Amino acid sequence: MKHVIVIGGGVAGMQCASELLKEGVKVTLLEKEQNTGGKLRNWYKLFPTYTPAEEVLSALRHKLTGAKNLTIKTGSEATAITPKKVTLSSGEELDCDAAVIATGFTLFDARIKEEYGYGIYDNVITSADLEQMFTRGEVRLKNGGKPKRIAILHCVGSRDEKVCQRHCSKVCCVTGVKQAIELKHLFPEATVFNFYMDIRMFGPGYEEMYREAQTQYNVHFVRGRISEVSPTFDDKLQIKAEDTLTGRPLKMGVDMLVLLVGMKANDLNSDLVEKSFLKQQPSGFMQPRNSFLGNVESNVGGIFYAGAVTAPKNVGESLNEGTAAARAAIEWLARK
Amino acid sequence: MVNFGFSISRPRAIDIDRNNLRKSNEIIGEMPELQACIGCGSCTASCTAGNLTEFNFRKVHTLVRRGEYQGAYEEMNKCMLCGKCRLVCPRGINTRGIVMLIKRKLGDF
Numbered sequence A: 001m002k003h004v005i006v007i008g009g010g011v012a013g014m015q016c017a018s019e020l021l022k023e024g025v026k027v028t029l030l031e032k033e034q035n036t037g038g039k040l041r042n043w044y045k046l047f048p049t050y051t052p053a054e055e056v057l058s059a060l061r062h063k064l065t066g067a068k069n070l071t072i073k074t075g076s077e078a079t080a081i082t083p084k085k086v087t088l089s090s091g092e093e094l095d096c097d098a099a100v101i102a103t104g105f106t107l108f109d110a111r112i113k114e115e116y117g118y119g120i121y122d123n124v125i126t127s128a129d130l131e132q133m134f135t136r137g138e139v140r141l142k143n144g145g146k147p148k149r150i151a152i153l154h155c156v157g158s159r160d161e162k163v164c165q166r167h168c169s170k171v172c173c174v175t176g177v178k179q180a181i182e183l184k185h186l187f188p189e190a191t192v193f194n195f196y197m198d199i200r201m202f203g204p205g206y207e208e209m210y211r212e213a214q215t216q217y218n219v220h221f222v223r224g225r226i227s228e229v230s231p232t233f234d235d236k237l238q239i240k241a242e243d244t245l246t247g248r249p250l251k252m253g254v255d256m257l258v259l260l261v262g263m264k265a266n267d268l269n270s271d272l273v274e275k276s277f278l279k280q281q282p283s284g285f286m287q288p289r290n291s292f293l294g295n296v297e298s299n300v301g302g303i304f305y306a307g308a309v310t311a312p313k314n315v316g317e318s319l320n321e322g323t324a325a326a327r328a329a330i331e332w333l334a335r336k
Numbered sequence B: 001m002v003n004f005g006f007s008i009s010r011p012r013a014i015d016i017d018r019n020n021l022r023k024s025n026e027i028i029g030e031m032p033e034l035q036a037c038i039g040c041g042s043c044t045a046s047c048t049a050g051n052l053t054e055f056n057f058r059k060v061h062t063l064v065r066r067g068e069y070q071g072a073y074e075e076m077n078k079c080m081l082c083g084k085c086r087l088v089c090p091r092g093i094n095t096r097g098i099v100m101l102i103k104r105k106l107g108d109f
Helices: A013-020 A038-042 A053-064 A129-137 A172-186 A204-217 A271-276 A315-335 B022-030 B032-036 B042-046 B050-051 B058-064 B070-076 B084-088 B096-105
Strands: A002-005 A024-033 A070-074 A077-082 A085-090 A091-095 A098-101 A122-124 A147-155 A191-196 A220-223 A228-231 A237-241 A248-254 A258-261 A304-306
Touching: A002 A013, A002 A077, A013 A024, A013 A038, A013 A053, A013 A315, A038 A053, A038 A129, A077 A271, A098 A315, A122 A129, A129 A172, A129 A258, A147 A172, A147 A248, A172 A191, A172 A204, A172 A258, A204 B032, A220 A237, A237 A258, A248 B022, A304 A315, B022 B032, B022 B058, B022 B096, B032 B058, B042 B050, B042 B058, B042 B084, B058 B070, B070 B096, B084 B096
Parallel strands: A002 A024, A002 A098, A024 A070, A098 A304, A122 A258, A147 A191, A147 A258, A191 A220
Antiparallel strands: A077 A085, A085 A091, A228 A237, A237 A248
């Protein structure tokens, strides 16, 4: 029986494992955390349909439950990957016939953009923090109060040479619009301002959601990037930006600032280049064999990619790549 | 008093905390479609008045939404209501209606 090791137990990895199992392949799924689910475990609802993230995860977990030929190893990281063998952090070596890398991405650390005051001022939070607040049902200011004015800043750690992140993280714009609407649901009296450089609404229903935020929820979109945040004596955050569409500087006090943090390539991707002879893009994400006809294949035969390890992707795209990578691996096994 | 030729410039920044947003909220409340503006500039590019004067419809309504009303009424008076902007707006905003609404709301500014 052929054996494929899937590295990464997020949505792409879980989908890939389930597709491989259907084809009668033996699968080992490696997850470095104690639970499968990846980044989605910390997300509340998904754009543009407000589907609970948990709904997607439980469906994926259900597909894997009780599978005879599946071994899930949580708390284990792969340190070396070849098409024949994967070495774990414990030192254990697993033989295989192919490997799928579905290790995803790292959230950008907002503290690096010090001018926005994350980790310095209360009430400066990231989009990921906000999702957890939504999940807990506790969207509150540090002092327990309700926010009256909220600013959401796009492109934190994306399209920014100053922090070595030139790429667009793709999903933050839509997340910003989604979170603005969710905040308006919670606090109908609050004013929400989104500060953006460009708005990128690339998927079905996204542009519609943007217009809905503008005209039905009265979310204010200001084209201009916040330059700095400072505290005021009355416990607010003073933000400054240019309102580029009027050509004037703009400032205001807000109660809460949400930073839409981008997707950063994993630091460990450079290890894959060194130890597995794989290729990396200038952005740090892995380089697929071909952007059109081989986007789930690597430059090494028998090693495949699925999901955000090759570029920022949304959940649907990652799931599709899980399926595509499984298909590509099965074809590879049949040829061998 | 001797005039030394010095003066103090007024701050150019739009200060959302100081601006009275009541009129702005009323305008958006009456025609929420104005918020759908994506700043493409089609209205200004096609504007008959804008080709002959400094009139910039996009900029004026954006300033009004931020609570900057000074001179907005006079600016809107430059509009000849030809309606070309409405024909080209990709977001389907009734731009001519917006001109009339801003003039009605801000006549006393």
